Amino acid sequence: QDKRLETLVVANEFGPNMLDIHGLGANRPAYGVSWLAYDRLMTYGRKSIGDGVDSYDFTKLEPELAERWEVAADGMSVTFHLRKDAKFHDGSPVTADDVKWSLDRALGMGGFPTFQMKAGSLEKPEQFEVVDAHTFRVKLLRKDKMTLPDLAVPVAAIYNAKLARQHATAEDPWAANWLKTNTAGGGAYKVASWKPGQEIVYERFDDWKSGPLPKLKRVIQRDVPSAGNRRALLTRGDIDITFEMPPKDFAEMAQEKGNVKVASVPAENSMWYLGLNTKVAPFDNPKVRQAIAYALPYDKIMQNAFYGRGMPLFGGSGVKDASWPQATAYKTDIDKARQLMKEAGFEQGFETTLSFDLGTATVSEPTTILIQESLAQLGIKVAINKVPGSNWRAAITKKDMPMLFNRMGGWLNYPEYFFFWAYHGQNAVFNTMSYQNAELDKLVEAARFESDPKKYEGLVKGFIDIAYTEVPRIPVAQPVMDVAMQKNVHGFTYWFHLQPDYRQLYKQ
């Protein structure tokens, strides 16, 4: 029985596809592996948000591998002092050299890690400097308030450079191949075994020094693709915790009186939205976009697709503050929508296609069907296109879908961060609407480096207002991170990367 109390059985829809978060094509569960098997220099603080649920605190940074750190007086560099007793899983000590190698690697691997580092203005290897074995310095390119937070995200994991170098080759200087299937970290958990597509088993690293020793000795994380099965497993007590169920299941389990409880935390900095491609007629016409924003059956969607597991991002009363995400002022008003359509010259309606990612079908499908039904009132004939996951990214990159229902979130909880990627005229992949607005661009760029809170609030309100008036994307709901677990599981913490953190979990 003790063994059971120290073992956590997790079921998720699908597991990691590799063990290296820097790897080409690493999926989201791989972030979770990185989070547990590797340490970072710093981590975020935690705060209780009631109901025995914790959330990370993005305003607070706390030590992990670094005991402490100090920002230089000019504000252009930060010096980290590493824990002297920290060890990697193979027993070798953690040194500044490892840190440098790791951060260099994040820049050198290209793709997602590089992109994420760049978000914190970490762009060049020269920025990373080994001072001595246990002292490490990061030089800043500019005074970016996101630099330090960005060193606490999963991408900034610290690798065992000595071990990894043994597996590096000339073509593969970063040992990418080896690290795909092996870990070289010093995190709280070791990967005891991994069978891709089946399960990953973690075992506690008893020598872990970067925080209080976790209570769970062993975590078995199985892939169970069928949500129904996961729910059954949980209800019957065969697993301890599971995620990513249809909202309806969470809604029901939260109501049920059984042995299951549901923790839910609104996911920061993210939203479900209906994107309208501003490069495709008639969505290049703001009136049409507004008409659609008025025609969406918000309440129906909340009730029948989200089962209330989401924060409404509609029906607000205008942009009053800089909080993010916040509600738009739109609410379902077909007459107004008709009026706008008439003004735009589309009284007769038109035909278009609404796409969504098959992987999100549990929410997207009912939503799009409701949208389709509702837009029919404006004479808009919508064909629904389910795009399998593999095609989704290709399609998004191409930006040729006229309408899409999608979810977007950012790790670093700043509105300008979100807007930079999702609305800015640089036209990043996430600007799925190909939206261009010079004025908005200016406001977003300014906000990033604005240190005066008052001015900052003004800038933020400014770009939110533009985005909500022009509505290239119509926010629908802020997703909620739901987790269902046995009542004897405690200590759940919400993290921005949405992956479970077993270090704080315990069974009682």
Place this chain on the structure above:
Amino acid sequence: MNTANPALATRAAPGRLARQWHTLRYVVGENPLSAISAGLFVGFVLLALFGPWLAPHDPLASHVGEPLSPPSMAHWFGTDALGRDILSRVIIATRLDLGIAVAAVALSFVIGGLMGAFAGYFGGWFDRVSTRVSDTIMAFPLFVLAMGIVAALGNTVANIVLATAIINLPFYLRVARAEVRVRREAGFVEAARLAGNGELRVLFYHLIPNVMPPMMVQISLNMGWAILNAAGLSFIGLGVRPPEAEWGIMVAEGAQYIVSGEWWIALFPGLVLMLAVFCFNLLGDSLRDLIDPRRRT
């Protein structure tokens, strides 16, 4: 022309019809399952034809007020997550599902049947090539091939039909080829040649009409299989697009509600799907009864 084609020979029809009617009655009478399947078949055809008029509700209209309501007098099969009437959706889906099955089977029947008949009759390189083609298709795990085709070409109804037709092709090819080969040497074929029939005439007027019965059995069995196939594709998300009602999708959607106790969402479409396949399978058996009572299965 008229006399060469038995289907057009109305003069002889009464005797034959009467006889077949008699056999049919016998087969049905002796085997209750055949009677059931025949009844079901008629039912499904009627549903497919008149579904839109029979459905009590608008199958596409959502009723947010009554989502997931269990079967009741108003909604015999209950409603789904969007409050849509499942009975109506099941009824409407009949046309699409049967349509897919019929189209796919017709396609593979015509192409596979002709290829097989030619291969069986003329032999030679065409035989070798078409046998290779069918071997190649058979060497695939068939469902995976269908998945691949739909995934590659896009999940439209046309592509589902195409994929289903392709994986069914070898069966028709083989049946037609084997049956033609058996009969190629039959006395009546030789006799037809002596009567001055050219090769193509022999094939089309004498052989093909005679291999139709075994092909019919194959058709009926394949219909069921085609429906299952389309449903399977829907289940893994490669099926028909929403909000089109299709049995497979409805089951797949309903599957996630089973555990939470909303069994009706998956159960009714699943049952109807099963009934349809069941009916076609039994029908195939009964056809076989009609054709060859002794080898009945």
Place this chain on the structure above:
Amino acid sequence: MRRWPCCLQRVRIALPVTCRARWLTRWRGSMSHLLEVIGLKRWFGVKKGGETRQLHAVDGIDFHIAPGETVGLVGESGCGKSTLVRLLTRTLDPSDGQVRFRNHDLGLIRAREMALHAQRKDIQMVFQDPTDSLNPRYTARQTIAESVRLLCGLRGAEAAARVEEVADWVGLPQALLDRYPHQLSGGQKARVGIARAIVSRPALLVLDEPTAALDVSVQTVILQLLDRLKRELDMSFLFVSHDLNVVRLLCDRVLVMYLGQVVESGPTDAVFHAPAHPYTRALIASLPGGLAGGQATAADLLVGGDPQSPIDPDPNRCRLLGRCPRGLAPCGETGPVLRDLGEGRQVACLYPAVVQHHVRQ
């Protein structure tokens, strides 16, 4: 003789006599032969143990049929009778040799093209199994009508009238014309088969065991029908059978085949009363009633078990060797060839039984 509709004659006359020069130059044999077969061979490739070997189904056959003559062909099962028939009716291509019909070498026409050839209607055939040879999906009328249409070129009412006339001719009641084969009795099916074969009034009718599948009681009727047709329509018959009694009653001349070759031929009575070849003797001896008045002895029966294999037989060896009650050493060294015995008789045996002059009773 019954009056045939003039249309038929018209068709016949209208047929162009395509005499290719080649045929003329190769023309030999006497004009009196309707059909002449010269050195006809048909081999089938069979795969055995990876290599292809030749099965000599018909292995060098010579014979002829005169107009109006009825020739019987007997021989044991598998000796190549049907193959020979198919070669003559041109549904199978010969490997070698000639099939001369009215002095044209029909063997040169590919079997596939024969269907549309002008001579098609002059050689017709009645099949062994009346059930198998009727398309189960055609009524009797459709079956006969097809021949009328394709062979006589008749259409519409003319054709319909013709079908009924032929049905009359073979004694098939009009009421049965609209029945499918499975609704007809064996004798009736046989009549349909015969009717179909004679619509075009062929010069040569080949009958491959036409009564083998019939009951005795029906067989008699069919035989008598055939006999009548032969006389009244002035056709030549090649009558294949393994019922020697039937051959004896119907045929003028008989050919005895063994393993792809003709081993004896001659006028029926003569062959029956004084068979020269040991195989013929055995054949006749095994008839109930026996050889020439019950004098059959065990010595006349074949010994041993199985016949030799028709696959790549040794040409320098008598094919009966091993079953022949005499079987002498030279038989293993020279393959016997057909030689004349006088009185129109031929035999292929090194030691034929002495042929006594036969006195008809």
Place this chain on the structure above:
Amino acid sequence: MSPTGKTLLEVDRLAVEFRTRSGTVRALEDVSLALAEGETVGLVGESGSGKSVLSFAAMGIQDPAARITAGSLRFAGQDLLAGKGAAMKALRGREMAMIFQNPRVALNPIRPVGKQIEDVLARHTDLHPAARRARAVECLAEVRIPDPERRYAAYPFELSGGMCQRVMIAIALACKPRLLIADEPTTGLDVTTQAAIMRLISELSAERRMATLLITHDLGLAREYCDRIAVMHAGHIVEVGPTAGLFAAPRHPYTERLIAATPVGANSLDELAAIDGNLPDLRRDDLPACRFAERCPQRAAVCDAPLALLPAEGSHRVACHLPRKVAHSLERKHVASA
């Protein structure tokens, strides 16, 4: 040529029916026939007259659809139908054996022929395996199969039709039965092979004083090999008598016609006479008492009266109200002698 020994098989007023989808077929009605030891009896008749049904019923291997509705079967005094055919099961294969037409398909295609003989031996004797094998080879030798040792392991498809028929005879005779039923044993074989097989059967039955029921539709064959002949028509035995007498003076019009239709001894086609009409449909409810009546040229009012096999002369018996008088018998002689 009356029965020489004691009666072995006795069929008494047997009636067999088939229930089919289109009505009840009364395949046998009131059939009586007796076989004595060492005697060979021929059973002749048109196709469908019920010869096979009778023989199958005698062996107890009839179709599941068949029902024996009346009559009895006795073998050496034992009632074969008693106790759900228990006696029959005990005797079948040991005391009574049967061979069929189409020997090639009548043997198990995937079992060596020797093994098939052994199966019978294993069932009916208690020979140990080695002896069984030896006996099986011996059986093969008994039916004059050359090289029996080698043929023991042969499969039916490796043997010619004649050989297969010999194997079948070997299987039937393996346990030295007292009764052999041969249902058209030579149909489908070549004339020469046919003669050899028939000789073999008659030699063996003479050797073992075995009663033989030879079923055939070839009158010539029956005439050559049988002591007595029974003529069947539409499920009735219409005439039975010693061979010579029956051929010389057939009493029943059907027998007469049958003989007339057989080309065996005829000298020209014109001598042959066909039998009009077909066998009546045995499903009919209104079958006349004499089932030949509807085909009979001399049908009279009396023909509607019930009918039984009545003695005509010696052991010659006939079921006809108007049998031919001896004097009226056919002029034609069916002996092909000079």
Place this chain on the structure above:
Amino acid sequence: MFQAIIKRLVGALPALFGVIVVTFILTRALPGDPAAYFAGPAGSQEAIEEVRAKLGLDRSLPEQFVLYLRDLARGDWGYSLTTGQPVLTELAERLPASLELTLVGLVLAVIIAIPLGVLAATRPGSWIDHLCRGITTAGVSLPTFFTGLLLAYVFYFLLGWAPSPLGRLDPYTTAPDFVTGFYLIDSLLAGDGETFVAAASQLALPAITLALFVLAPLARMTRASMLGVLSADFIRTARASGLHPFKVLFTYAFRNALLPVLTTLGMVFSFLLGSNVLVEKVFAWPGIGSFAIEALVASDYAPVQGFVLAMALLYVLLNLLIDVAYGLVDPRARLEA
């Protein structure tokens, strides 16, 4: 015999080549862009092009095909991009899971279907016959995923008789040492009864799901061929020789009836391998079917190609096996040397 087997294998080469070509074309036609997929959510156009070059996808199709063939010839089936493992290793790891499931399903089906078929054939037209037919046809009419879900719901969720649908073993049992990859066999080899029971109970529901699906073709074929054989002449001979009814039924009839059943068995097996895809998804079974779906969705060419090729090879081998088995039963069909 050996030669004949080689000949058969060589004869299968064209079909295999066909499979390779078709798979190659199909995978390239998949609309997903692997380069876009692997460049990650934030990949810019240049990043995507870079990845494309890395994957060799910038070359012309024929060039890619030739390279692929060359690698195959060297025994290199490529790497799965999603898992980073060599495809062969992945297949070798997952194939036993699928095979074990399929075989157990097949054995289950055979154990039920063949007696049912024989029973039905010995009493054609009886209520037993109709019942058999009804049951088996109902089985084949159920979509496998529906059956699986239903079974899991009833026997696991409602009744609690079956263990959780969590793959090959419950989380608290460790897998036996790898010998054959079949847990049932490996656990027995290791003498670990507990693991055996655990593995067997995990197998039960998915195997039943599969078995239900193929019950019908097997029972139907058994019945038909049994009926055909029972009315054959040689059965009459056997009965006339007084052989015991059981001997007639089994040694004579059944062995002959087995022949077409064997052929069906081969077809059924390849069918099962196909339907595995769905069943594995329902029961979280770590077989190659689920592997193939994932790879297909990720447009990960190498595993899809590898999977199909492996299945095709399996199919060829299976047919060979059946031919050999056929020859064992039927002397007429023995493979000629």
